[in-house]
Amino acid sequence: xxxxxxxxxxxxxxxxxxxxxxxxxxxxxxxxxxxxxxxxxxxxxxxxxxxxxxxxxxxxxxxxxxxxxxxxxxxxxxxxxxxxxxxxxxxxxxxxxxxxxxxxxxxxxxxxxxxxxxxxxxxxxxxxxxxxxxxxxxxxxxxxxxxxxxxxxxxxx
Amino acid sequence: xxxxxxxxxxxxxxxxxxxxxxxxxxxxxxxxxxxxxxxxxxxxxxxxxxxxxxxxxxxxxxxxxxxxxxxxxxxxxxxxxxxxxxxxxxxxxxxxxxxxxxxxxxxxxxxxxxxxxxxxxxxxxxxxxxxxxxxxxxxxxxxxxxxxxxxxxxxxxxxxxxxxxxxxxxxxxxxxxxxxxxxxxxxxxxxxxxxxxxxxxxxxxxxxxxxxxxxxxxxxxxxxxxxxxxxxxxxxxxxxxxxxxxxxxxxxxxxxxxxxxxxxxxxxxxxxxxxxxxxxxxxxxxxxxxxxxxxxxxxxxxxxxxxxxxxxxxxxxxxxxxxxxxxxxxxxxxxxxxxxxxxxxxxxxxxxxxxxxxxxxxxxxxxxxxxxxxxxxxxxxxxxxxxxxxxxxxxxxxxxxxxxxxxxxxxxxxxxxxxxxxxxxxxxxxxxxxxxxxxxxxxxxxxxxxxxxxxxxxxxxxxxxxxxxxxxxxxxxxxxxxxxxxxxxxxxxxxxxxxxxxxxxxxxxxxxxxxxxxxxxxxxxxxxxxxxxxxxxxxxxxxxxxxxxxxxxxxxxxxxxxxxxxxxxxxxxxxxxxxxxxxxxxxxxxxxxxxxxxxxxxxxxxxxxxxxxxxxxxxxxxxxxxxxxxxxxxxxxxxxxxxxxxxxxxxxxxxxxxxxxxxxxxxxxxxxxxxxxxxxxxxxxxxxxxxxxxxxxxx
Numbered sequence: 001x002x003x004x005x006x007x008x009x010x011x012x013x014x015x016x017x018x019x020x021x022x023x024x025x026x027x028x029x030x031x032x033x034x035x036x037x038x039x040x041x042x043x044x045x046x047x048x049x050x051x052x053x054x055x056x057x058x059x060x061x062x063x064x065x066x067x068x069x070x071x072x073x074x075x076x077x078x079x080x081x082x083x084x085x086x087x088x089x090x091x092x093x094x095x096x097x098x099x100x101x102x103x104x105x106x107x108x109x110x111x112x113x114x115x116x117x118x119x120x121x122x123x124x125x126x127x128x129x130x131x132x133x134x135x136x137x138x139x140x141x142x143x144x145x146x147x148x149x150x151x152x153x154x155x156x157x
Numbered sequence: 158x159x160x161x162x163x164x165x166x167x168x169x170x171x172x173x174x175x176x177x178x179x180x181x182x183x184x185x186x187x188x189x190x191x192x193x194x195x196x197x198x199x200x201x202x203x204x205x206x207x208x209x210x211x212x213x214x215x216x217x218x219x220x221x222x223x224x225x226x227x228x229x230x231x232x233x234x235x236x237x238x239x240x241x242x243x244x245x246x247x248x249x250x251x252x253x254x255x256x257x258x259x260x261x262x263x264x265x266x267x268x269x270x271x272x273x274x275x276x277x278x279x280x281x282x283x284x285x286x287x288x289x290x291x292x293x294x295x296x297x298x299x300x301x302x303x304x305x306x307x308x309x310x311x312x313x314x315x316x317x318x319x320x321x322x323x324x325x326x327x328x329x330x331x332x333x334x335x336x337x338x339x340x341x342x343x344x345x346x347x348x349x350x351x352x353x354x355x356x357x358x359x360x361x362x363x364x365x366x367x368x369x370x371x372x373x374x375x376x377x378x379x380x381x382x383x384x385x386x387x388x389x390x391x392x393x394x395x396x397x398x399x400x401x402x403x404x405x406x407x408x409x410x411x412x413x414x415x416x417x418x419x420x421x422x423x424x425x426x427x428x429x430x431x432x433x434x435x436x437x438x439x440x441x442x443x444x445x446x447x448x449x450x451x452x453x454x455x456x457x458x459x460x461x462x463x464x465x466x467x468x469x470x471x472x473x474x475x476x477x478x479x480x481x482x483x484x485x486x487x488x489x490x491x492x493x494x495x496x497x498x499x500x501x502x503x504x505x506x507x508x509x510x511x512x513x514x515x516x517x518x519x520x521x522x523x524x525x526x527x528x529x530x531x532x533x534x535x536x537x538x539x540x541x542x543x544x545x546x547x548x549x550x551x552x553x554x555x556x557x558x559x560x561x562x563x564x565x566x567x568x569x570x571x572x573x574x575x576x577x578x579x580x581x582x583x584x585x586x587x588x589x590x591x592x593x594x595x596x597x598x599x600x601x602x603x604x605x606x607x608x609x610x611x612x613x614x615x616x617x618x619x620x621x622x623x624x625x626x627x628x629x630x631x632x633x634x635x636x637x638x639x640x641x642x643x644x645x646x647x648x649x650x651x652x653x654x655x656x657x658x659x660x661x662x663x664x665x666x667x668x669x670x671x672x673x674x675x676x677x678x679x680x681x682x683x684x685x686x687x688x689x690x691x692x693x694x695x696x697x698x699x700x701x702x703x704x705x706x707x708x709x710x711x712x713x714x715x716x717x718x719x720x721x722x723x724x725x726x727x728x729x730x731x732x733x734x735x736x737x738x739x740x741x742x743x744x745x746x747x748x749x750x751x752x753x754x755x756x757x758x759x760x761x762x763x764x765x766x767x768x769x770x771x772x773x774x775x776x777x778x779x780x781x782x783x784x785x786x787x788x789x790x791x792x793x794x795x796x797x798x799x800x801x802x803x804x805x806x807x808x809x810x811x812x813x814x815x816x817x818x819x820x821x822x823x824x825x826x827x828x829x830x831x832x833x834x835x836x837x838x839x840x841x842x843x844x845x846x847x848x849x850x851x852x853x854x855x856x
Contacts, residue, residue, distance in 0.1 A: 004520075007520060015539065015540075018583045018586060022583035023547070023575055026577075026582065028573065028575070028576055029571055030574055031571075049574055064717040064807070066715055066796065066797075111809050112796060114778060117775075
């Protein structure tokens with residue numbers, strides 16, 4: 001029976017090692033824009049995942065180099081705070097229209113995403129550079145007004 | 158009104174389900190079969206009731222009844238009828254109704270079978286099925302009602318409610334918002350129902366397992382009764398996952414098929430326990446071992462299936478910080494915790510009765526190899542659970558940092574997530590281990606294999622696979638050791654499996670002096686489960702070939718081209734010939750480029766990558782131009798273009814070697830499952846066969 005215990009422990013150790021080492025290799029910190037900027041130089045170079053509200057008028061795309069730049073405004077990440085602001089769609093709207101919110105410039109190289117537009121929620125994975133620009137390797141977008149239930153207004157009639 | 162009618166059908170089916178649960182338990186406890194029969198009738202009654210509810214939704218969807226919140230959210234006037242019908246599962250409330258309808262269909266089918274030999278299971282199977290159904294119906298009625306309507310009054314504000322609020326009138330918007338164009342794809346229309354079919358049918362083996370635990374009839378009868386259900390469930394689940402990948406590949410325009418998105422991981426998790434379950438029940442049937450393990454596996458599979466239903470549809474995982482965003486989140490977690498606790502309590506009560514009758518004797522025996530296979534699957538599951546729940550864990554661990562300042566910099570309460578890199582790194586070696594086991598296990602024997610007997614079987618396949626690997630290395634530029642190892646594993650498994658077929662068929666041909674092909678056919682027919690399983694293994698290897706190709710050898714490039722300019726990638730290049738922009742009569746604006754594809758400098762055809770813009774939903778959709786062959790896919794995206802002024806257009810191109818083996822392998826995989834699940838001829842009950850034999854003798 002001993003050989004099975006030893007074998008089992010070896011398998012277990014291998015799996016624990018795989019998970020631990022891969023976690024270290026693949027970990028990304030979740031930050032809001034405020035949290036990221038609040039950490040100052042410490043945040044530079046750390047793999048991070050940022051959520052922010054896309055400001056439509058800042059979107060620029062250079063098709064020659066496929067370089068996309070835009071700014072995101074700080075938005076709360078906590079669900080309760082989001083609900084206090086009246087749900088995701090309203091929270092995004094407030095983040096974009098409030099000039100007092102912290103903003104972060106984002107650079108992404110790749111095809112222009114189909115969902116990029118004003119008041120979309122952008123979830124970006126990448127690193128903050130010393131120049132204060134966030135270089136995203138991955139860009140996910142959510143447009144809550146389009147998918148989530150929101151009662152139609154009378155103008156729709 | 159139809160909406161009230163459908164809602165009524167839902168409420169009545171909930172009442173009927175609750176009655177059925179009570180009647181089944183009462184009848185069983187008091188030994189009154191009449192009550193159990195009544196419970197069975199209640200079970201059967203839920204199917205027509207839920208059919209009415211689902212049909213009401215479909216009729217409302219098809220007839221543009223935009224005063225319904227659900228119809229407004231998922232359809233619009235410009236959508237064709239078939240898309241309106243499939244919009245039944247286009248949103249959360251409708252998909253939950255569809256889910257319940259499927260559950261009712263399957264459990265009704267099960268209760269209609271012949272129960273004479275298994276009478277004691279019946280009440281408990283009904284109870285488990287109806288508890289599951291009642292849970293979903295409560296969710297639908299209380300939180301996700303598809304029949305909610307819009308009401309408005311003199312103030313102009315619109316209220317969403319089931320019944321007419323005082324002083325308000327029904328409000329009907331002129332048009333609905335329509336289904337997200339990204340979802341208007343055949344793969345996306347079939348993918349959710351297939352996944353649901355898989356999820357729902359997993360309830361059946363779970364119900365029988367619980368019935369076995371409660372009644373104490375803990376032999377392998379419950380496994381034999383549900384073997385085919387489990388196999389079909391597993392096939393549907395696998396197909397749902399594969400089609401989801403195909404949809405992502407065709408529609409999402411990032412040249413990939415699987416991104417380790419938390420939603421994808423959630424759908425994969427039940428598969429990761431159902432697959433080892435399919436394997437380890439064979440050990441129980443053959444050797445009376447692993448009984449606790451099989452019970453545990455099916456219990457976990459059931460709860461992962463419930464978790465998957467919740468996570469895939471509710472959208473809670475797609476947002477960065479959301480776990481309990483929707484009201485139904487706590488309901489789901491509560492239900493999972495309760496069912497898990499009750500199931501485990503039942504299991505612990507029967508723990509001693511479920512003792513193994515056999516014992517593991519050798520690491521090289523087939524049962525030991527199956528056990529390792531199970532453990533590797535569970536390891537992948539643990540990786541997935543870790544990845545999905547890691548963000549919550551890290552946030553919660555802030556408490557540790559506060560209590561022990563010395564580790565505060567590690568446990569600082571900052572939410573940390575793990576991306577695809579984590580999953581790829583952690584599961585890569587585990588998938589490779591599964592491939593290796595797939596190669597060795599068929600050669601092993603029950604009880605004990607010695608290294609020598611096992612080695613003898615492996616000589617021919619090993620030599621063949623090494624030769625094939627050398628050939629690949631000689632004729633390609635593949636040099637990474639991980640890729641070479643993966644390719645060798647694929648060859649090894651293919652050769653072992655073919656060797657098994659040939660060896661057995663040759664033996665049969667010699668013994669019965671048959672033609673080799675006839676012997677092969679008969680062999681597969683006689684032992685469908687075994688040879689069907691081998692065909693599934695072949696399919697999995699082919700899929701692995703495709704995955705290795707795209708994961709390890711994908712290349713990409715991008716450039717902005719003037720008319721007539723070319724862009725090269727490896728042996729391929731494209732020339733930008735023209736671009737046209739036009740409106741279609743289904744409310745799209747299409748920008749369509751024509752590019753000529755060259756391979757090794759020779760013209761091989763044209764591709765038409767395009768970008769559709771949907772006016773109605775104000776959303777563009779990128780559709781790649783793909784040249785597919787067994788060797789590779791050449792995948793061209795139209796990224797951007799300058800209208801009129803200049804004639805530049807930007808393209809992104811991907812070269813995805815071998816990726817079509819992934820889809821081809823899935824066809825082999827389906828074929829293998831059909832072979833394995835097809836009813837065996839000799840499975841007919843004894844008396845009938847003898848009667849037929851007597852009749853034949855008389856004639």
